[in-house]
Amino acid sequence: MDNTQTIQPYKETFSIRRFARRNGTQIGIISVFFALWITFIVSAPNTFLSPMIYKAFMSTIPFFAIMAMPLTLAVIAGEIDLSFTSIMAMGMIIFILVYDATSNVWVAFLAALVTGLFAGFLNGILVVKLGIPSLVATIGTQFFWRGAVLVLSQGKSGTLVYTKESLLRPILVGKIGGELPMQMIWLIIITIAAWALLNRHRFGAHIYLIGDNENSANLMGINSGAVRIIVFSLIGVVSAFAGVIASLYVTYFWPSLGDGYLLRTLASVFLGGTSVFGGTGTILGTFIGAFIIGSIEAATVAVGLTGFWTKLIYGFIIVSSVAMHAFLRKRLK
Amino acid sequence: MTNRIEFKNVSKCFGEVEALQGVNFHLGQNEVVGLLGDNGAGKSTLIKILTGYYQPTGGEIYFNGDPVEDLTVPRARELGVETVYQERALAELQTLWRNIFMGRELTTSFGFMNVKKMQAETHSLMTESMGFTSTAVTPNSAIQTFSGGEKQGVAIVRALYFDADIIILDEPTMGLSLKETRKLLNFVRGIKAAGKSAVFIDHNIFNVFSVADRVVVLDRGTVAGEFMTSEISLDDLMDKMYRIAETGSFEGEVDEGFSEGK
Ligand SMILES: Nc1ncnc2c1ncn2[C@@H]1O[C@H](COP(=O)(O)OP(=O)(O)O)[C@@H](O)[C@H]1O
Ligand SMILES: [Mg+2]
Numbered sequence: 001m002d003n004t005q006t007i008q009p010y011k012e013t014f015s016i017r018r019f020a021r022r023n024g025t026q027i028g029i030i031s032v033f034f035a036l037w038i039t040f041i042v043s044a045p046n047t048f049l050s051p052m053i054y055k056a057f058m059s060t061i062p063f064f065a066i067m068a069m070p071l072t073l074a075v076i077a078g079e080i081d082l083s084f085t086s087i088m089a090m091g092m093i094i095f096i097l098v099y100d101a102t103s104n105v106w107v108a109f110l111a112a113l114v115t116g117l118f119a120g121f122l123n124g125i126l127v128v129k130l131g132i133p134s135l136v137a138t139i140g141t142q143f144f145w146r147g148a149v150l151v152l153s154q155g156k157s158g159t160l161v162y163t164k165e166s167l168l169r170p171i172l173v174g175k176i177g178g179e180l181p182m183q184m185i186w187l188i189i190i191t192i193a194a195w196a197l198l199n200r201h202r203f204g205a206h207i208y209l210i211g212d213n214e215n216s217a218n219l220m221g222i223n224s225g226a227v228r229i230i231v232f233s234l235i236g237v238v239s240a241f242a243g244v245i246a247s248l249y250v251t252y253f254w255p256s257l258g259d260g261y262l263l264r265t266l267a268s269v270f271l272g273g274t275s276v277f278g279g280t281g282t283i284l285g286t287f288i289g290a291f292i293i294g295s296i297e298a299a300t301v302a303v304g305l306t307g308f309w310t311k312l313i314y315g316f317i318i319v320s321s322v323a324m325h326a327f328l329r330k331r332l333k
Numbered sequence: 334m335t336n337r338i339e340f341k342n343v344s345k346c347f348g349e350v351e352a353l354q355g356v357n358f359h360l361g362q363n364e365v366v367g368l369l370g371d372n373g374a375g376k377s378t379l380i381k382i383l384t385g386y387y388q389p390t391g392g393e394i395y396f397n398g399d400p401v402e403d404l405t406v407p408r409a410r411e412l413g414v415e416t417v418y419q420e421r422a423l424a425e426l427q428t429l430w431r432n433i434f435m436g437r438e439l440t441t442s443f444g445f446m447n448v449k450k451m452q453a454e455t456h457s458l459m460t461e462s463m464g465f466t467s468t469a470v471t472p473n474s475a476i477q478t479f480s481g482g483e484k485q486g487v488a489i490v491r492a493l494y495f496d497a498d499i500i501i502l503d504e505p506t507m508g509l510s511l512k513e514t515r516k517l518l519n520f521v522r523g524i525k526a527a528g529k530s531a532v533f534i535d536h537n538i539f540n541v542f543s544v545a546d547r548v549v550v551l552d553r554g555t556v557a558g559e560f561m562t563s564e565i566s567l568d569d570l571m572d573k574m575y576r577i578a579e580t581g582s583f584e585g586e587v588d589e590g591f592s593e594g595k
Contacts, residue, residue, distance in 0.1 A: 009449060010456035012471050022473070200445050202438040209435055212424035219386055219422040220436035221406030279426040 025273030029285050032271075033292055040295065044302035053302075055179065057294055062187035063246045064261040065290035068268040069194040070234040072286045074134075075269055076198070077231055078211040078278030083123060083138040084239035084265070085258035086145035091116045091240025092247050092257055093152045096160075105166040112240045119145060120236015124229030134232075149255050157254040160247060173249040183245050190238065195283040207231065211278030263314045268293045270321040277329060293317070334362050335398035337499055337530050338383060343392030345378050352378040354554045355392070360499065360532060365525050367545030367562075368534045371578060374551040376534050377419050380503050383532070384416045385409035406436075415497035419504045419534075421488045425477040430455040432476050433491050454494075462490045481508035489517065498529040506535055518544055538574060542567050552577050 020027060041048040067084050074081050091112035099108035119141065126137040163169045174182045198204035209217040210224040217224055239258075247253050272289030274281025293314065300309045340358040344351070353375045360366050368376045381387045382394070385404040394401050396412045423432050430451045439447045439454075455472035459465040463486045476484060485508050492500060502521070506514045521544040524531045535541050541548060542562055548570065549559045557577050560570060573583045 007450070007453045007457050010453040010472060012473060013468075196445075200448070202440055202444050202446055205431060205438050205446065206436075208427055208431070209424050212426045213422075215420070216422040216424050217436065219381075219384075219406070219416075219418050219420075221385075221410065222436045279424070 026282055026285055029271065029273050029288050033288050036292060040299045044299065047298070047302035053298060056298070057291065058184040059181040059249070061290055061294035062183040063242055064265045065187050065268060065287065065294070066190050066242045067235070067239050067261070068265045068286045068290050069190050069283060070231065070238045071265055072269050072272070072274050072281055072283060073194065073198060073207055074231050074235060075274045075276065076211045076278060076281040077207045077228060078214070079127065079134040079228060079231065081123060081134065081138045081232065081235050082262065083119070083142040083145060084235050085262045086142045086149065087116050087119045087236050087239040088243030088246065088258035088261070089149045089255060090119060090145040092243040092253055093149050095244060096158060096253060097152065099162070105163055105168045109168055109244060112244050113237050116236040116240025117233055118236070120233040121229065123236065124232035127232065128225040128228050153255045155255055157252065160251045160253055163248055164251060169248050172245045183249065186245065191283060191287050198283055203227065203230070208279060263311065264293050267314045267317050271317050275325045276322045277325060336361050336395070337397060339395040341393045343382060343394065344390045345382060345387060346390045351554055356556055358549060358556065360530050363525065363528050363530060364547065365521060365531045365533060365545050367541035367548040368532060368551060369538065369541055369548055369574065370551035375554045376551055377503055379551070380416065380501055380532065380534070383409070384414055384501065413498045414501065415492040415495055415499070416501040417488045417492045417503060417505050421484060423476050423484055423488060426475055428473045428475055429487065430472040432487055433458065433494065458490050458494060462493070463487070482510060482513055485509055489520070500524050500529060500531045502531065503534045504536065506537065506540060514540070538571060539567070542570060550574065550577060558583055
């Protein structure tokens, strides 16, 4: 076939039905978002009509939403990672130890990121080279890194006030114009980067392909092992980054840092429409999913329920969104 | 003239299973070789070694007379091999254009994809080579909505798009209608006419006989024999295939009656 001839650009005629069919899950999650939002406003107008609550969301949601982005890539590739909450803390304890040795927050920051990268890489090796299912491998490393943090910190918390003197803190968790939290900017940057990687880069195309049919991808020359290792490494480095911003925000380190984020991060990904069976999922879905998850805690309290309800609701969201995918898959078969 | 591809004493084991044992095989310049053999004879295994997907357990592989070690799928492609695998190697949930360009996406810079170009190329392939006429199917349609024949068409067109000069077809007529099968056989004749080479695997001995210059018969992991189609009649070839299936040898005595518990 002659590939040199100029090809007519392809322009698809727009059809609403086709658009709806292709973007069904994204339209679904956006509808859920607005439905919930209206419900919140109606049931707790004092809270949800004040800008205060939205400022609060922008400061706290990025801590886990940032990690939900590379986690989305892993789930699309047919994998899972449960160790990232411990990697957050592991990166941070290395930050503290390196700062103690060098008195340089930038070197400490870099060391934290490298630690995260290494921890993620290790997950990738366990899964790809040793063939351990990622669910099991990352439960293992979750305990391992948490244990390492406890040993290294002697279980003690510590202050990070020294970071207030450096530029690192305002860059990571400062407020633009005293209003817009920097972590929200970082979330937007990481979201756009993840989106571009997934949808516009060949690496992202390979993520979808191996999650869809790994055997086909391998037959067509895609090195699925390398793709997986890179995805786990990305989760590692981003988790360490999230650990640093979550700690610098409160200028405080605590050894159980990250513990509360596991459920929220996973729920954001699954609620966002990424299939636990691999091969489908979107960054936009995860982004909206994270904001729904992040607002549920505030909403339950504002509506007058106790905080105990939030875990139940997160759990319900995970089970029902995963069940929905299982149901859709059965119907398609 | 040197052979495009030559296997010397190639073996492949999957644990206990010896899928290929000391196979010698070659594909000449501008030659179409038909591979015949029962299910499990090792045809697909031989193909996957040739495309770099499996590493052989033993033996040597030559491309254009040069030994090639550690053949990989991308390397085999550089050497001009394109393949339609028996299992089709498609990703059902992905769009048509992502399937066509699977593993070798067209990029602009830094690995970023040229999505517009791939969609345009796919669209022209659809209308020119795949014969899709329905407007419901677009380059952005997911493969899972296609019929079996259409999926097979995608796998075939994908292999032809990249302008390779060695084309491997592993049971490509599976799931095709009679008309589509005829079109495919003409494709294979076109490969020959264009001066390229092909390996063609099919369960239907008529199809193989009608396009191949030479037929290689595999039996339980070994080459049982080979014949030039110009030197043997279809009847004789069928008779030999039957003997192989019954006795494991071309010369074996065949019991013409209905035997029990064979
Ligand atoms: N990946 C594999 N793992 C284990 N055994 C395999 C594998 N692929 C093929 N085999 C075995 O090797 C033999 C040859 O298979 P194959 O090459 O697919 O035969 P054919 O294509 O001629 O039907 C069969 O016994 C098959 O079960
Ligand atoms: Mg086969």
